[in-house]
Amino acid sequence: MTETTSDTIIRMFHVHKRYGAKSALKDLTLDIFKNEFLFVTGRSGAGKTTLLKLLYLGEPVSEGQILVDGLNLSRIERKGIPALRRLFGIIFQDYKLIPTKTVYENIALVLEAAGRKPSMIPKKVKSVLRTVGMEDRANAYPPMLSGGEQQRVAVARAAAGDPKIILADEPTGSLDEEAAGVILSYLDTFHARGATVIVATHDKSLLRRPNARIIQLRDGQQWSSDSSQSGDAP
Amino acid sequence: MKRFFQRAIKDIADNRFLTAVTVATIAVSILIASAFALFFMNAGDVLTMWQKGIRMMVYLKPDTSEAARLDTQFKLQAIGGVQEVVFVSRQDAMARLKEQMQRHLALLENLKENPLPDAFELTLKSDTRSSAELRLLSERIATLPAVAEVEYGRQWIERFTSVIQLFSLAGYAIGALFFMATVFVVANTIRLVLYSRREEIEIMRLVGATDRFIKIPFYLQGLLQGAAGTILGLGTLLAGYLSLISHFKTGIASGALQLRFFPPATCAAVVLGGALIGWLGCWVSLKQFLK
Numbered sequence A: 001m002t003e004t005t006s007d008t009i010i011r012m013f014h015v016h017k018r019y020g021a022k023s024a025l026k027d028l029t030l031d032i033f034k035n036e037f038l039f040v041t042g043r044s045g046a047g048k049t050t051l052l053k054l055l056y057l058g059e060p061v062s063e064g065q066i067l068v069d070g071l072n073l074s075r076i077e078r079k080g081i082p083a084l085r086r087l088f089g090i091i092f093q094d095y096k097l098i099p100t101k102t103v104y105e106n107i108a109l110v111l112e113a114a115g116r117k118p119s120m121i122p123k124k125v126k127s128v129l130r131t132v133g134m135e136d137r138a139n140a141y142p143p144m145l146s147g148g149e150q151q152r153v154a155v156a157r158a159a160a161g162d163p164k165i166i167l168a169d170e171p172t173g174s175l176d177e178e179a180a181g182v183i184l185s186y187l188d189t190f191h192a193r194g195a196t197v198i199v200a201t202h203d204k205s206l207l208r209r210p211n212a213r214i215i216q217l218r219d220g221q222q223w224s225s226d227s228s229q230s231g232d233a234p
Numbered sequence B: 001m002k003r004f005f006q007r008a009i010k011d012i013a014d015n016r017f018l019t020a021v022t023v024a025t026i027a028v029s030i031l032i033a034s035a036f037a038l039f040f041m042n043a044g045d046v047l048t049m050w051q052k053g054i055r056m057m058v059y060l061k062p063d064t065s066e067a068a069r070l071d072t073q074f075k076l077q078a079i080g081g082v083q084e085v086v087f088v089s090r091q092d093a094m095a096r097l098k099e100q101m102q103r104h105l106a107l108l109e110n111l112k113e114n115p116l117p118d119a120f121e122l123t124l125k126s127d128t129r130s131s132a133e134l135r136l137l138s139e140r141i142a143t144l145p146a147v148a149e150v151e152y153g154r155q156w157i158e159r160f161t162s163v164i165q166l167f168s169l170a171g172y173a174i175g176a177l178f179f180m181a182t183v184f185v186v187a188n189t190i191r192l193v194l195y196s197r198r199e200e201i202e203i204m205r206l207v208g209a210t211d212r213f214i215k216i217p218f219y220l221q222g223l224l225q226g227a228a229g230t231i232l233g234l235g236t237l238l239a240g241y242l243s244l245i246s247h248f249k250t251g252i253a254s255g256a257l258q259l260r261f262f263p264p265a266t267c268a269a270v271v272l273g274g275a276l277i278g279w280l281g282c283w284v285s286l287k288q289f290l291k
Ligand SMILES: Nc1ncnc2c1ncn2[C@@H]1O[C@H](COP(=O)(O)OP(=O)(O)OP(=O)(O)O)[C@@H](O)[C@H]1O
Pocket: A019, A022, A023, A024, A042, A043, A044, A045, A046, A047, A048, A049, A050, A051, A202
């Protein structure tokens, strides 16, 4: 770990998550630093999605403590959850775009929900759509788009609210290598603008990147953690 | 707020069929309930009018002497509750009758002698109105020696009063029933809308929308549907009322029966009530849906 002096943005202490009798995460302790680019990897069922869900209170922890940007999640009440979620821009494994709303409306919704000034919303939506190269599909409905295009819209939506943290769950899941590289480059863009980026993936080819930390989960436990150097990923 | 309105309008447009069904149901409920209320209001008017101008006829026995008649008049004037006493002689009574029955004068002309008795016509004080008071008064007058009979359409008043009371009771019950039924219908449509959009609502929550942000368009939708349904229902009632009135005008002489529609303030209150119904229906289903 090279960034011990940086401030942490997320701290997890001895976190357990159980679904009924099934343990999805076991005794996970982890610090994530501001403006870090972190990969969470591991095979299917290792607990990657579960880890992300715990962060935005998509699921409550079973045991342990999580701090996000100084907020203790166990102290957040129901009505505090929306404010917590606005710290994050989330790219879901299944995109979660609203099929009955246009690309533009899907993104504008995030800004409206966050109470942004209505007059600045169109500009902001256009700007994030331009960043991911989808500005000419603003009026399309998600089901009309290819998987890669939907993924780009999902990235744009996640970034629209200028979140402190971007969570990406298998952001390249169903994409070919080239499209996956494009998505990763967008994440790099938002990382360069100051966001902390956490990517859950089992795609090992993504991990060959400089300055990214990788943690590996196996059966809900942390198996290894190291900063990858160019080209030495497994 | 403008944005919330836009979203509510878009929701309504997206769910045209459900919205139409809801609005129509509210309209029918309001129509039935307010038709009841309108009838009740006019019947009440008739009753008060009748009671205000109530007269009592005191018929004298045949061959009552002039002295006995004057004595009776004096006693009647002394009775509490009596405003005015006017003597109507049998000749006067016959003249009145002839005037009223101009078309059937032949019938009266055939009479050999005047069968009508002398009578006093009493106007009552306005505080003597209830049927119990009227009965007491008439019983008291009937004990006077020269009095043959007292008449004031007692049964008619009593029946009418009890019918009105029954109607007002039934009116409240029906009103309450329709209110609940309408809330239930609105709750159900909104629930259907919520159900068809649960994925969208879930996504909105995941991207940090507050419950308030999600709910407000639904509430606006409920309010608009409630108000629209009420306006439609009241409008239909008004149309029906106006056509009834025009029939009345041409058919029967209209002077005696003064019908009226709800005053504008009442209409406004009913529309507000309809909006409230929509809001309540929404509240019920949102409470269940967003736990
Ligand atoms: N809602 C749930 N109810 C019950 N069990 C669950 C639930 N969500 C996840 N699990 C279980 O928890 C474990 C971890 O699941 P998780 O979705 O975090 O895995 P993952 O690493 O994201 O896998 P994948 O790469 O396939 O997405 C799995 O065994 C899964 O079956």
